[in-house]
Amino acid sequence: MATATMTVQSLKPYFPWITLVILVSVVGLLNPAFLKPNSLIVLIADIVPLFIMALGMTFAIYIGGIDLSVQQIANFVTVIATVFLLQFGIFVAVLCIITGFVIGAISGWITTKQYVPSFVATLAMGFIALSLARFLSGERALSMNAEARDATFGWIFERTVGVPNELIIAATLLLLVWFLQNHTTFGRALKAVGAGELAAVASGLNVDRIKILAFALSGTMAAVAGLMFSAKLSGGDANLANGFLILAIVAVLVGGTPLTGGVGGMMNTLAGTLIVVVIRSAMIYLEINAIMQQMVFGVILIVAIALTIDRSKIRIVK
Amino acid sequence: MYQLTKVNKKFPGVHALKNVDFFIGRGEIVGLVGENGAGKSTLMKIIYGAHQPDTGTIEIDGKTIRFQNSRQAMDYGIGMLFQEQSLITNLTVMENIFLGFELQFSNFGVINWKSMAKAAQYQLKKVNLNIDPSTVTSRLSFAQRQLVELAKVLTLEERIDGDLVILLDEPTSVLAQEEVQLLFELVRQLTNRVSFIFVSHRLDEVLELSDRIYVMKDGEVVDTVKGDKADIDDIQRKMVGRDIDKEYYREYRQKSYDQSKKLVSFNAVSVAEQFYDISFDLRAGEVVSFVGTEGSGREAILRTVFGLNNPTGGQFLVKDSPYSTGTVREAVQRGIGYVPRERKVEGIVNGMNVYENMTLSQLSSYSNKGILRVGEEKRLAENWVEKLSIKTPSVEKDCGGLSGGNQQKVVLAKWRSGGSDVILLDHPTRGLDIGAKEDVYEMVRDMCEDGAGIILVADTLEEAIGLSHTIYVLKDGRFQKCFDGSTGDKPSLYDLVHYMI
Numbered sequence: 001m002a003t004a005t006m007t008v009q010s011l012k013p014y015f016p017w018i019t020l021v022i023l024v025s026v027v028g029l030l031n032p033a034f035l036k037p038n039s040l041i042v043l044i045a046d047i048v049p050l051f052i053m054a055l056g057m058t059f060a061i062y063i064g065g066i067d068l069s070v071q072q073i074a075n076f077v078t079v080i081a082t083v084f085l086l087q088f089g090i091f092v093a094v095l096c097i098i099t100g101f102v103i104g105a106i107s108g109w110i111t112t113k114q115y116v117p118s119f120v121a122t123l124a125m126g127f128i129a130l131s132l133a134r135f136l137s138g139e140r141a142l143s144m145n146a147e148a149r150d151a152t153f154g155w156i157f158e159r160t161v162g163v164p165n166e167l168i169i170a171a172t173l174l175l176l177v178w179f180l181q182n183h184t185t186f187g188r189a190l191k192a193v194g195a196g197e198l199a200a201v202a203s204g205l206n207v208d209r210i211k212i213l214a215f216a217l218s219g220t221m222a223a224v225a226g227l228m229f230s231a232k233l234s235g236g237d238a239n240l241a242n243g244f245l246i247l248a249i250v251a252v253l254v255g256g257t258p259l260t261g262g263v264g265g266m267m268n269t270l271a272g273t274l275i276v277v278v279i280r281s282a283m284i285y286l287e288i289n290a291i292m293q294q295m296v297f298g299v300i301l302i303v304a305i306a307l308t309i310d311r312s313k314i315r316i317v318k
Numbered sequence: 319m320y321q322l323t324k325v326n327k328k329f330p331g332v333h334a335l336k337n338v339d340f341f342i343g344r345g346e347i348v349g350l351v352g353e354n355g356a357g358k359s360t361l362m363k364i365i366y367g368a369h370q371p372d373t374g375t376i377e378i379d380g381k382t383i384r385f386q387n388s389r390q391a392m393d394y395g396i397g398m399l400f401q402e403q404s405l406i407t408n409l410t411v412m413e414n415i416f417l418g419f420e421l422q423f424s425n426f427g428v429i430n431w432k433s434m435a436k437a438a439q440y441q442l443k444k445v446n447l448n449i450d451p452s453t454v455t456s457r458l459s460f461a462q463r464q465l466v467e468l469a470k471v472l473t474l475e476e477r478i479d480g481d482l483v484i485l486l487d488e489p490t491s492v493l494a495q496e497e498v499q500l501l502f503e504l505v506r507q508l509t510n511r512v513s514f515i516f517v518s519h520r521l522d523e524v525l526e527l528s529d530r531i532y533v534m535k536d537g538e539v540v541d542t543v544k545g546d547k548a549d550i551d552d553i554q555r556k557m558v559g560r561d562i563d564k565e566y567y568r569e570y571r572q573k574s575y576d577q578s579k580k581l582v583s584f585n586a587v588s589v590a591e592q593f594y595d596i597s598f599d600l601r602a603g604e605v606v607s608f609v610g611t612e613g614s615g616r617e618a619i620l621r622t623v624f625g626l627n628n629p630t631g632g633q634f635l636v637k638d639s640p641y642s643t644g645t646v647r648e649a650v651q652r653g654i655g656y657v658p659r660e661r662k663v664e665g666i667v668n669g670m671n672v673y674e675n676m677t678l679s680q681l682s683s684y685s686n687k688g689i690l691r692v693g694e695e696k697r698l699a700e701n702w703v704e705k706l707s708i709k710t711p712s713v714e715k716d717c718g719g720l721s722g723g724n725q726q727k728v729v730l731a732k733w734r735s736g737g738s739d740v741i742l743l744d745h746p747t748r749g750l751d752i753g754a755k756e757d758v759y760e761m762v763r764d765m766c767e768d769g770a771g772i773i774l775v776a777d778t779l780e781e782a783i784g785l786s787h788t789i790y791v792l793k794d795g796r797f798q799k800c801f802d803g804s805t806g807d808k809p810s811l812y813d814l815v816h817y818m819i
Contacts, residue, residue, distance in 0.1 A: 188769070191670060196670070203678040263669060
């Protein structure tokens with residue numbers, strides 16, 4: 001009995017990957033066409049913006065918070081990218097990234113310095129971003145100048161030795177945040193804050209700064225996601241990225257980073273995002289309509305939270 | 319009428335109650351005294367049903383009973399008067415009195431406030447409290463709240479037929495002298511229907527009120543004395559028990575300290591509502607300890623040295639210069655390490671491994687431009703694991719899975735490996751077994767030999783006496799007396815206790 005629980009415990013970190021393999025096999029059996037390498041690559045390349053957003057969200061959830069503003073930051077950024085592309089060229093990307101960083105940092109400041117729980121702080125900042133997006137876009141769907149778009153961002157959607165550049169970007173970012181998490185003092189501090197904030201304070205870490213930076217990085221990644229999405233669709237609109245938020249949260253939680261923080265991390269979010277993709281393509285294959293899909297993800301979210309949350313860390317839930 | 323026979327209760331790692339026999343008769347007032355950790359609160363929890371005994375029996379009027387929870391205990395007439403925190407301050411007095419028992423005033427789920435107010439008035443009258451029952455509780459004084467608590471417990475009189483037992487847990491801690499007398503008056507009046515169990519740190523009050531006194535130590539009842547024959551000194555001796563063992567506290571390793579090297583100095587430092595006008599010096603190689611009862615300000619002093627509290631007056635120097643920011647970060651940078659009482663919350667990060675915990679306070683020493691040198695971290699950890707003989711399969715093992723003593727060693731290693739030379743120990747041996755305690759005492763001596771200074775808030779008085787060079791006694795946040803703790807010239811427990819209460 002003891003050894004059985006021991007093995008279950010030691011397998012726990014691999015649950016998301018095991019789930020992924022099982023899901024892929026099941027979907028592959030139902031629909032063998034799903035497993036063709038080319039269609040798989042296209043499928044994965046398609047969700048790169050979501051994946052990047054989920055990586056950012058991982059920072060917020062890893063420290064035990066959450067960032068509900070990511071979708072609106074991405075919306076805002078699609079508008080910024082479209083409106084200012086002609087004026088700034090490639091530097092519009094810098095503008096977008098700064099926007100995401102600043103909005104995230106403000107959320108972090110509100111959370112740490114004003115003691116507003118992150119879900120409220122980021123929700124509020126999300127509405128502010130949405131409103132700015134509407135204002136800047138004049139509440140219209142805008143299109144990028146086609147020539148400028150191709151000249152500036154066209155390369156993203158080409159391939160290098162057969163691999164879509166989107167995937168290369170995603171892999172590079174993943175490597176970067178993984179390194180940040182596992183090999184830097186910042187990553188170590190994130191873990192300490194997520195697993196035991198009071199001990200981190202009592203060890204002399206600047207916990208506020210670490211938290212603010214975590215939210216800023218979440219905002220930054222959301223901006224990168226919005227930028228790529230905007231370039232992909234060649235336009236911007238205050239509602240373009242709608243539907244991303246729940247998927248990004250599901251990806252992080254299903255990947256095994258619980259809302260209570262401290263465990264999991266970037267590689268888990270990779271697994272989680274892939275699980276989301278497989279489920280989504282399975283639903284498309286099974287002809288479940290788009291409205292029902294949201295419901296399914298809602299249910300998955302609840303189940304994932306209930307399964308992963310560390311109840312010993314929470315005394316009161318409101 | 320209420321009787322416990324051979325009650326045992328074990329918690330992981332602690333035998334909290336050992337074969338305890340306890341009896342209370344009709345209308346009797348029984349005192350319960352003992353040091354922290356003697357088992358008083360566990361015994362009380364068993365009496366009012368919050369804990370169930372592992373073995374042993376509970377009898378009321380000769381019938382054996384087993385409570386699943388405190389609500390069931392109430393149904394047998396056993397109530398608990400909590401220290402003031404059990405009232406919900408934003409509810410009215412009557413809502414508090416009948417919290418959980420509103421059904422009697424409701425018609426189809428709608429509460430009849432008038433009848434509740436009337437019933438509450440009746441209860442308040444029992445405790446001679448003349449206030450409007452619809453007053454919001456937060457507007458009452460602490461003494462009034464205490465009486466409301468009592469009124470709440472006394473609703474048992476109407477609900478239950480037969481005798482009542484009411485536990486009073488430190489009921490006088492927030493009361494002024496004349497309020498205490500009023501409460502005692504009331505308690506004596508109520509004994510026609512109610513028996514009381516009175517728990518307090520203030521021995522003189524226990525002696526004054528109780529008919530009989532149970533003295534507890536290390537989970538056992540060591541004596542029962544009649545109230546009129548009791549003697550404070552005698553009870554104190556029994557609470558504290560065994561003679562101090564010099565070997566145990568490594569007194570032979572206590573060396574004199576370096577008078578010239580001041581690590582920390584307090585000059586009439588105050589922190590509002592915590593402590594006032596405290597002055598002391600900590601020198602290299604010295605162990606300074608603060609003793610006093612809970613709330614005497616001893617922990618607050620440690621937290622102030624560590625930058626968790628900011629002084630509201632006086633001068634505070636660390637190595638001859640004041641704090642500039644008064645934050646934990648600055649304290650850590652200036653060589654101060656804190657070993658907190660809440661080891662699992664503030665000491666180690668549960669979920670991080672041994673080397674991650676050890677370097678947490680000194681990440682910059684193990685990184686280049688923010689990139690960690692994990693190899694060096696592991697070597698450091700392996701070094702200290704060997705030095706302090708920390709029992710762990712590897713330095714990559716989660717600290718949360720280590721035993722308490724080994725966790726404590728990891729916390730100490732964290733500070734010592736980073737070169738901290740002022741170590742603040744807050745109940746460093748709490749919850750540790752004997753062997754682990756002795757390891758901690760060895761480490762205290764080691765640190766002194768290395769020229770560190772230690773400020774100690776000990777788990778027991780014996781520990782404070784055994785380990786310290788200098789002992790400060792505090793009471794209600796104020797300095798009472800300073801004792802020299804040089805070997806061979808150590809004060810006795812009774813010397814200290816005398817100034818504590």
